[in-house]
Amino acid sequence: MKPARELLTAIIAILALTLVLGVAYPLAVTGISQVAFPDKADGSQVKVDGRVVGSRLIGRAFVIDTGKKDADGNAITRPDPRYFQPRPSQSDYSATGTFFSNRGPNSAVGRFFFRDALDAYMALESRYAPGLTRAKVPVDAVTTSASGVDPHISKANAVIQAHRIAAVRHLPLDRVDQLVADNTDGRFLGVIGEPGVNVLELNLALDKEAATR
Amino acid sequence: MAQGFLQIAIFCALIVAVVPVLGGHMARVFRGERTFLDPVAGPLERSTYRLLRIDPEHGQDWKAYARSVILFSLAGWLVLFLILRTQTLHPFNPEHFHSGTWDLSFNTASSFVTNTNWQFYGGETTLSYFSQMAGLTVQNFVSAATGIAVAIALIRGIVARRSATPTLGNFWQDLVRATFYVLLPISIVGAVLLVSQGVLQTLGGTVAGLARGPVASQEAIKELGTNGGGFFNVNSAYPFENATGLSNLIELFLILCIPASLTSTYGRMVGSRRQGWAIFAAMSTLFVASVVVVYLAELHGTPAQHAAGIHTGAIDGSTGGNMEGKDVRFGIANSTLWAAVTTVTSCGAVNAAFESLTGLGGLVPMVDLGYGESVFGGVGTGLYTMLLYVLLAVFIGGLMVGRTPEFLGKKVEAREIKLVSLGVLVTPLAVLLSTGAAMATKYGAPSIFASGPQGFSESLYAYMSQANNNGSAFAGYTGYYQPNPGNIGAHGITFADLLGGVTMLGARFAPIILVLAVAGALAAKRVAPQGLGTLRTDTPTFVGLLGGTVVLIGALTFFPALLLGPVVQGMTDRLF
Numbered sequence: 001m002k003p004a005r006e007l008l009t010a011i012i013a014i015l016a017l018t019l020v021l022g023v024a025y026p027l028a029v030t031g032i033s034q035v036a037f038p039d040k041a042d043g044s045q046v047k048v049d050g051r052v053v054g055s056r057l058i059g060r061a062f063v064i065d066t067g068k069k070d071a072d073g074n075a076i077t078r079p080d081p082r083y084f085q086p087r088p089s090q091s092d093y094s095a096t097g098t099f100f101s102n103r104g105p106n107s108a109v110g111r112f113f114f115r116d117a118l119d120a121y122m123a124l125e126s127r128y129a130p131g132l133t134r135a136k137v138p139v140d141a142v143t144t145s146a147s148g149v150d151p152h153i154s155k156a157n158a159v160i161q162a163h164r165i166a167a168v169r170h171l172p173l174d175r176v177d178q179l180v181a182d183n184t185d186g187r188f189l190g191v192i193g194e195p196g197v198n199v200l201e202l203n204l205a206l207d208k209e210a211a212t213r
Numbered sequence: 214m215a216q217g218f219l220q221i222a223i224f225c226a227l228i229v230a231v232v233p234v235l236g237g238h239m240a241r242v243f244r245g246e247r248t249f250l251d252p253v254a255g256p257l258e259r260s261t262y263r264l265l266r267i268d269p270e271h272g273q274d275w276k277a278y279a280r281s282v283i284l285f286s287l288a289g290w291l292v293l294f295l296i297l298r299t300q301t302l303h304p305f306n307p308e309h310f311h312s313g314t315w316d317l318s319f320n321t322a323s324s325f326v327t328n329t330n331w332q333f334y335g336g337e338t339t340l341s342y343f344s345q346m347a348g349l350t351v352q353n354f355v356s357a358a359t360g361i362a363v364a365i366a367l368i369r370g371i372v373a374r375r376s377a378t379p380t381l382g383n384f385w386q387d388l389v390r391a392t393f394y395v396l397l398p399i400s401i402v403g404a405v406l407l408v409s410q411g412v413l414q415t416l417g418g419t420v421a422g423l424a425r426g427p428v429a430s431q432e433a434i435k436e437l438g439t440n441g442g443g444f445f446n447v448n449s450a451y452p453f454e455n456a457t458g459l460s461n462l463i464e465l466f467l468i469l470c471i472p473a474s475l476t477s478t479y480g481r482m483v484g485s486r487r488q489g490w491a492i493f494a495a496m497s498t499l500f501v502a503s504v505v506v507v508y509l510a511e512l513h514g515t516p517a518q519h520a521a522g523i524h525t526g527a528i529d530g531s532t533g534g535n536m537e538g539k540d541v542r543f544g545i546a547n548s549t550l551w552a553a554v555t556t557v558t559s560c561g562a563v564n565a566a567f568e569s570l571t572g573l574g575g576l577v578p579m580v581d582l583g584y585g586e587s588v589f590g591g592v593g594t595g596l597y598t599m600l601l602y603v604l605l606a607v608f609i610g611g612l613m614v615g616r617t618p619e620f621l622g623k624k625v626e627a628r629e630i631k632l633v634s635l636g637v638l639v640t641p642l643a644v645l646l647s648t649g650a651a652m653a654t655k656y657g658a659p660s661i662f663a664s665g666p667q668g669f670s671e672s673l674y675a676y677m678s679q680a681n682n683n684g685s686a687f688a689g690y691t692g693y694y695q696p697n698p699g700n701i702g703a704h705g706i707t708f709a710d711l712l713g714g715v716t717m718l719g720a721r722f723a724p725i726i727l728v729l730a731v732a733g734a735l736a737a738k739r740v741a742p743q744g745l746g747t748l749r750t751d752t753p754t755f756v757g758l759l760g761g762t763v764v765l766i767g768a769l770t771f772f773p774a775l776l777l778g779p780v781v782q783g784m785t786d787r788l789f
Contacts, residue, residue: 003280003284006280006284007284007288009267009284009385010281010285010289011288011291011292012264012265013261013285013288013385013388014285014288014292014351014355015292016261016264016265017351017355018292018347018351020397021350021351021354021355021392021397022347022350022351023346025350025397025400025430026346026427026430026431028401029405029408029427029429029430030416030427032401032405033404033408033414033429034415036405036408036409037409040408040409040410041408041414041415041429042415042417042420042425043415043420043423043425043453045420052421054421054422055453057456058423058452058453095422095423095424096337096338096422096423097335097337097338097424097446098335098337098447098451099335099446099447100447100450100538100566100568101537101566101569102538102566102569102662102663102687102688103517103538103569104517104569104663104667104670104782105570105572105574105782106515106517106572106665106666106785106786106787106788106789107667107788108664108788110515110518111520111521112521114518114520117521118522118523134522134523135524136524136528138530138533139514139523139525139531139534139535140536140541142521143518143523143536143539144538145450145536145538145540146450146538146548146563146564146565147447147451147540148447149452150542151542152542154530154532155530155531156529156531157530157531158530185457185542188457188458188462191216191220192220192223192458192461193457193458193459193462193542193547194458194532194542194544194546194547196541196542
């Protein structure tokens with residue numbers, strides 16, 4: 001074939017393949033998924049009183065607005081002590097524009113971030129959790145996740161926070177620990193992945209518990 | 214730690230199990246034999262030939278084959294560039310995103326046509342669903358199919374019996390069969406499995422502050438075609454792309470299944486399955502070494518964390534380790550297994566932030582990139598790159614025993630070795646020249662985020678990744694400013710966008726042309742019977758020689774550069 005003729009063939013090929021691979025394929029997968037797994041295909045939404053409050057897969061912050069603003073005009077918040085706290089997030093749990101922290105291993109600035117995160121955790125938990133020292137703070141509690149919306153915290157992190165929740169909400173510690181266990185996502189077949197406590201579901205379970213008491 | 218190694222072992226066992234199955238299927242597909250997919254894929258295949266007015270049985274010599282590859286990629290590039298520049302006219306654009314800037318679109322189009330999927334843009338904040346589906350997803354398929362086609366053409370050149378007109382097959386037939394008999398069926402199954410784990414698949418827009426879209430269909434081919442370009446900016450770390458431990462395992466499997474299985478396809482097509490397993494063994498050895506090193510490295514914290522007083526060891530209910538830039542559901546084991554899988558292949562999808570890896574941990578992806586896609590590599594690219602190294606190892610072996618080197622009955626002579634040497638060196642050359650240009654001039658500086666050796670690591674990684682058509686990043690490195698959501702008022706960093714784009718195109722198509730030239734040269738050769746002095750290429754000795762050649766040439770080319778970045782950081786507790 002002559003090059004000009006073959007370039008035309010190539011362009012027709014791209015357009016034809018676009019119809020199959022770029023339109024028919026994603027629409028077919030959308031159709032199958034919406035029939036087979038409608039809730040999951042739509043984002044595993046969590047509803048409270050019929051209103052969508054988030055997704056069980058996407059972590060979110062549980063904070064109180066202090067009414068103050070920082071230098072950039074963003075609202076300054078503090079953790080809401082009535083709720084389990086998720087991991088620190090570089091993107092403030094944004095689920096519309098995501099990015100990594102890109103905090104390098106030998107970052108001098110990173111040291112201050114980690115120090116502040118550790119101080120904040122100790123300030124929130126140490127008055128409730130007996131015998132909590134800096135060396136006992138699990139590493140996931142003071143580092144940012146990759147996704148910025150990590151829905152999970154480690155078991156160790158949840159067990160420490162349970163003391164605060166029990167005290168603030170006047171619940172027996174046993175009951176809080178039970179809720180933590182109930183809202184832990186285990187490994188697939190007990191082997192694949194790492195277990196984690198789903199913070200959004202756990203906090204919703206806490207609110208439900210309060211409503212029934 | 215035992216639990217982590219158990220998960221890694223299970224994954225490796227799954228790959229070993231699939232190699233003969235998928236490898237056998239692909240061998241049947243590219244020999245034109247019957248497969249179980251014929252009733253569905255057959256009509257689709259034949260109507261494509263009719264539409265294109267192609268005679269699939271018309272054999273092409275290496276020049277015609279190469280010309281078809283280049284023209285098809287050029288057409289794909291033009292269509293994709295046009296799509297990226299006309300976003301305001303698109304259907305399926307619920308967030309009303311504007312088009313990317315011209316330099317950014319140049320980089321992105323080059324990135325997806327070359328199977329790189331390097332991303333200077335943030336997907337969920339800049340691209341319409343139409344761009345993601347009709348633009349990026351399509352190139353995810355066809356750039357992968359192109360890679361497979363070139364690998365198959367090289368195999369045909371190796372096995373060709375001498376005839377008046379030695380041909381390498383027909384590119385259009387290979388492209389269509391790779392797409393409809395391999396990539397599309399696996400993607401459909403993979404996408405639905407991912408949705409069952411919670412990966413999104415919807416055309417509805419943002420709900421309750423959650424950006425959404427048709428993610429699973431793109432996710433499946435993004436992994437299967439070793440493309441790696443995420444729907445979301447944080448890629449497969451985002452729960453809507455990778456929801457559970459099981460979805461993570463499925464995605465890892467999709468990434469490695471074709472590159473690993475092609476070794477078996479090769480063995481079958483050259484008539485000796487041992488030949489395929491020998492290559493698989495050499496690849497696996499280097500891969501497993503990478504996984505073990507990066508896993509053990511990340512079980513430790515970083516100097517910055519230790520300086521802040523964080524205890525990074527394991528405690529009851531937490532595995533410990535460097536959890537910065539990693540999600541809890543993956544933990545250290547699955548994040549590091551992914552890091553090795555995505556960088557030995559040319560995938561580049563990530564489920565953790567590479568820039569936040571420890572010094573030694575961050576060295577592993579760079580060494581993997583230094584292997585130049587020979588250790589599994591991209592779909593097709595991995596096999597043809599490794600076959601170049603095989604020819605090189607045969608040549609070195611021939612020098613050692615003092616005989617004319619032979620490979621599968623064909624004499625390897627000066628012309629082939631010249632082409633092979635060029636093919637092996639062009640990618641490292643592209644990396645070092647581009648990194649040098651970015652570091653030595655002021656134009657590279659605006660892209661760098663971190664200070665100290667980490668800033669150098671970002672630059673080196675950026676060009677290693679783009680030249681090897683990988684696409685993963687030390688993501689602080691940027692080519693694009695987006696002051697407002699939806700691309701409004703955005704501008705690109707022209708230098709980084711253009712240099713990266715040219716690097717990707719050059720390091721993709723120069724080796725392809727050289728590989729096809731090697732195939733053409735081999736196809737024209739007479740087959741001689743094996744003699745006593747022939748170096749066998751299916752023995753453990755040869756596996757060692759092959760692995761050694763890859764390490765010596767691939768990785769050591771970069772040794773001085775690696776010293777300046779990750780090695781420095783891995784050896785000191787100093788903060789920069």
